[in-house]
Amino acid sequence: xxxxxxxxxxxxxxxxxxxxxxxxxxxxxxxxxxxxxxxxxxxxxxxxxxxxxxxxxxxxxxxxxxxxxxxxxxxxxxxxxxxxxxxxxxxxxxxxxxxxxxxxxxxxxxxxxxxxxxxxxxxxxxxxxxxxxxxxxxxxxxxxxxxxxxxxxxxxxxxxxxxxxxxxxxxxxxxxxxxxxxxxxxxxxxxxxxxxxxxxxxxxxxxxxxxxxxxxxxxxxxxxxxxxxxxxxxxxxxxxxxxxxxxxxxxxxxxxxxxxxxxxxxxxxxxxxxxxxxxxxxxxxxxxxxxxxxxxxxxxxxxxxxxxxxxxxxxxxxxxxxxxxxxxxxxxxxxxxxxxxxxxxxxxxxxxxxxxxxxxxxxxxxxxxxxxxxxxxxxxxxxxxx
Numbered sequence: 067x068x069x070x071x072x073x074x075x076x077x078x079x080x081x082x083x084x085x086x087x088x089x090x091x092x093x094x095x096x097x098x099x100x101x102x103x104x105x106x107x108x109x110x111x112x113x114x115x116x117x118x119x120x121x122x123x124x125x126x127x128x129x130x131x132x133x134x135x136x137x138x139x140x141x142x143x144x145x146x147x148x149x150x151x152x153x154x155x156x157x158x159x160x161x162x163x164x165x166x167x168x169x170x171x172x173x174x175x176x177x178x179x180x181x182x183x184x185x186x187x188x189x190x191x192x193x194x195x196x197x198x199x200x201x202x203x204x205x206x207x208x209x210x211x212x213x214x215x216x217x218x219x220x221x222x223x224x225x226x227x228x229x230x231x232x233x234x235x236x237x238x239x240x241x242x243x244x245x246x247x248x249x250x251x252x253x254x255x256x257x258x259x260x261x262x263x264x265x266x267x268x269x270x271x272x273x274x275x276x277x278x279x280x281x282x283x284x285x286x287x288x289x290x291x292x293x294x295x296x297x298x299x300x301x302x303x304x305x306x307x308x309x310x311x312x313x314x315x316x317x318x319x320x321x322x323x324x325x326x327x328x329x330x331x332x333x334x335x336x337x338x339x340x341x342x343x344x345x346x347x348x349x350x351x352x353x354x355x356x357x358x359x360x361x362x363x364x365x366x367x368x369x370x371x372x373x374x375x376x377x378x379x380x381x382x383x384x385x386x387x388x389x390x391x392x393x394x395x396x397x398x399x400x401x402x403x404x405x406x407x408x409x410x411x412x413x414x415x416x417x418x419x420x421x422x423x424x425x426x427x428x429x430x431x432x433x434x435x436x437x438x439x440x441x442x443x444x445x446x447x448x449x450x451x452x
Contacts, residue, residue, distance in 0.1 A: 070197025071306045077204035079302070081211050082295065083363050085224055088215050091291040091367040095159045096166060096221040098294035100151065100228065102277050104173055107147045109270040112181040114262040115139045117396055119182055120315050121258075123189025135259070140178040147174045158287045169225045176232030183240035188315070195238055202234035258401055265405030268412035272437045273297075273304065273385055276378075276430050279419065283426035288367070293427055296360050296370045297434075300352065300378045304386045318397035330394050334449040341387025341442065345380050349435075352379025374431045381435035388442040394449045403448050411441025 082101075086094045115136065122132065147170045156162050180203065187195045211227035277294040285293070318330065356375025360368055370378075388407070395404040415437025422432045 067193040067197040067200075070194075070200040074200035074204040075302055075306055077201070077208050078305075079299065079363065081204070081208045081227070082298065084208075084215070085211060086291070086295060086364045086368060088219050089221055089224070091288045093221055095287045095291050096161075096163075097224060097228075098277060098291050099154070099159045100166065100170055100173070100225060101298070102274055102294055103147055103150045104170065104177070104228075105274040106270045107143050107150075107174060108177055108181070109274065110263060110266040111139055111143045111146070112177060114259055114266055114401075115178070116181040116185040116188075117262065117315065118259055119185025120189045121319055121396070121399075123186055124191075124315070124319055136178070136182055139259070140175065143174045143178060144171050147171065157281075159281075159290065163222055165222055166225065169229060172229045173232075176229060180232040180235040183235035183238065186240050187238070195240070199234050199238055199240075202237055203231045206234055207231035258399055261401035261405045262396070265401065265408040268405070268408040269385075269389075269441070271412055272415050272434055272441075273301065276434055279430040279433070280426045283429060285426040289427060292368050292370055293374075293430065295364050295368045296356075296374065297378055297382075299360060299363065300356070300375075300382045304382055304389060307386055307389050315393055315397060318393055330397075331450055334391055334394055334446070337390050338387065338442075338446045338450070341383065341390070345383040345387065345439070345442070348383035349376050349380025352376040370427065374427050377428075377431035377435040381431075381438040384435070384438040384442040388438065388445045391442075391445045391449050395445075400448075404445070407444035407448060408441055410444045411437040413437075414440040 082097075085097055089097070118135075119132070148167050151160065151166045151170045154160060155164065155167065160166050180199065184196050184199055187193075187199070207227050207230060210230040211224055214223050214227055217223075274297070276297045277290050280293045281290055353372055353376035356379050357369050357372055360370055360375070388411075392404050392407070395401065415433040417433075418436040419429050419433030422429050424432075
């Protein structure tokens with residue numbers, strides 16, 4: 067599973083690098099915008115769905131018992147993703163091409179199945195299969211993307227490669243492992259998912275909304291692409307955590323249900339201490355080599371400023387720490403508390419972005435870093451005092 071997450075992440079960045087180099091910073095903007103919007107939709111709606119499925123499956127319940135919940139989440143996700151593309155269709159980014167609306171809808175439908183599949187497999191401790199899903203998802207996208215670019219170099223064509231990726235879930239035939247066993251009572255999907263989605267909305271507006279913030283502050287399509295590739299690249303640790311957190315959630319659920327709260331707190335303190343140190347280290351690395359790494363992978367057109375690289379790298383490490391720590395609250399079904407922590411971070415991020423001066427990219431990066439540190443501290447207080 068760890069190998070699958072790492073290989074999948076590398077393949078995803080290869081796809082972005084190939085697409086960025088082939089299309090250029092302006093031409094790549096539609097792919098960047100769709101990837102950003104989808105990442106937000108997936109993180110806000112589909113990651114909580116995966117966590118819910120993982121948690122309930124690990125307790126002996128089958129996905130079939132919550133089929134209506136999955137359908138409703140899918141509908142909300144399609145509406146959210148397609149609406150963003152539809153209402154920004156006439157912008158410089160999409161240039162009025164309506165095909166992007168259909169592509170976004172198909173991407174979201176496919177990934178609803180994929181995230182459900184990962185939850186079923188992880189809940190049944192089929193972690194090797196989860197790893198294969200991650201590898202095949204990104205391999206399908208890259209192979210399809212290379213084939214498309216060999217024929218036509220257009221963003222509207224390359225976007226179809228993103229539709230192909232979630233077919234990986236079908237290849238693994240995840241439904242074979244969806245069986246009910248045991249007598250566990252459902253945790254309550256509305257309460258669990260409602261609070262979790264609310265918190266994830268705040269979290270993802272900080273994590274994936276940087277390019278959208280740049281656009282809102284008047285940044286160009288080129289700057290939009292620069293911020294997209296920078297934040298996406300530095301988001302690698304967090305993306306890996308999203309892929310692998312289902313590995314630890316069943317264990318945390320077991321600890322919580324057996325009453326080992328002291329063990330959970332001890333684990334939380336260790337995670338927070340390591341995360342705080344890595345946040346400082348990440349900011350330093352971002353300042354020294356962050357911009358060079360982006361330029362090396364994507365070309366000089368995509369090079370960010372050193373300050374932006376520093377704030378993005380440090381903020382991502384703080385976000386990663388908060389995400390791991392938050393799993394303690396998810397395991398104990400305290401998603402309302404988790405939502406409060408992320409809301410606090412979002413409020414700090416927006417206030418910082420509005421109060422600081424500078425170019426759009428610096429203002430957005432500063433808000434992001436401040437918000438993520440605030441979220442990390444808030445999660446830390448909750449999980450060490452619970």
